[in-house]
Amino acid sequence: MKNRNKRHGLTLVHTGEGKGKSSSGFGVVFRAAGWGMNVLVVQFIKGKWKTGEQQAATRFKNIEWHALGDGFTWDTHNPEQDRASSREIWTFCQERIRTHRYDLVMLDEINYCCGYGWISGKEIAEFIRREKPPWMHLILTGREAPAEIIEIADTVSEMRKIKHAFDSGINAEQGVEF
Numbered sequence: 815m816k817n818r819n820k821r822h823g824l825t826l827v828h829t830g831e832g833k834g835k836s837s838s839g840f841g842v843v844f845r846a847a848g849w850g851m852n853v854l855v856v857q858f859i860k861g862k863w864k865t866g867e868q869q870a871a872t873r874f875k876n877i878e879w880h881a882l883g884d885g886f887t888w889d890t891h892n893p894e895q896d897r898a899s900s901r902e903i904w905t906f907c908q909e910r911i912r913t914h915r916y917d918l919v920m921l922d923e924i925n926y927c928c929g930y931g932w933i934s935g936k937e938i939a940e941f942i943r944r945e946k947p948p949w950m951h952l953i954l955t956g957r958e959a960p961a962e963i964i965e966i967a968d969t970v971s972e973m974r975k976i977k978h979a980f981d982s983g984i985n986a987e988q989g990v991e992f
Contacts, residue, residue, distance in 0.1 A: 815849050818917070818949040823842065825952045829959035832973030833917065839920050839953045840867045849865040851917035855962060856907050858900060858956075859883040860931055861921040865992045878916075883923070893930075900932040908941060911950070917949040925956030925963070935960020942966055974981045 830833040840855075840924070847853050853876060861883045871877040882903045884896055907921055925934045940953075947951055953974035954963060964970050979987075986992055 815851060815917075818947075821917075821949040823946065823948055823950040823952065825946070825966060826954070827925075827959050827963055827967040827970040828973065829957060829964075829970065830972035831957060831972055832975040833978060834973045835955040835957075836867075836922050837968075838971065838973075839922060839955045842951075842953060843867075843877065843918065843920050844870070844874075846918040847871075847877050850876065851989060852915055853877045854916040854919045855912055856910070856920070857878045857881040857883055858903050858904065858921040858990040859929055863992070865952055868991060880906070889909045897929070900927040904933050904938075906955065908945070911946060914950075916950065919955070920953040920955070921951075924954050925959040927956075928960045928963070929956070929958030933960040937961050939966045981983045 826839070826840050836928065843853050843855055854872075855877065855963065860881050862881070865881075867881055868881060871879045882894075882899070884899050896915075904927070905921070905926075907924075910916070910918055924933070924938070928935045928938070938960075942952065943966060954967075959970070
C-alpha cells in the first residue's frame, strides 16, 4: 500500500438519476480494503435495511460500517426528524474524519441530504477543503450533488438512467439491488 505521505487523496462524487452510485462507491471501498486500507462507510439514508454490501463488509477487519439513516426519506412521516438525524450523522462523519484513522471514507447518500436542504453543499465543501487530510480518499454519493461539492471533487461521475426494471413493475432483487 502506498505510504500516506506519498498518496494524493482523491475526492470522488457519484451522482445522477441512474442506478449504480452507491454500488460504484462500494466497489472502491472493497478495492481499498483489499489493499489493507482502513475504510469507513457511513450511510445517511439507509438505516435498518440489510444490504449485501454491509454483509460482505463484515468479512473485513479494516472496514467500519455505520448505517445511521432513518430509512427512505421519500416515504418520510417526520421531515424534521430526518433533518435532525442528517445533521447528527454529518457531525459524526466530521468527528471520524478528524481522527485521521481512515485511508478512505465513503459518505453514502449524503448528496440527497443536500438536495433536501438538510446539509448545505457549501458547508460540506468547506469542511473537505479545510479538514480532509491530503492523503485521505473520500467518496460522496447520491442524486443532486451540489455545485460546491462538484467543484472541489477530483472525479465526478454522473449515472444516467436509460432503463430500469422497476419501471416494468419488477421490485428490487436481492443480490442486485441490495
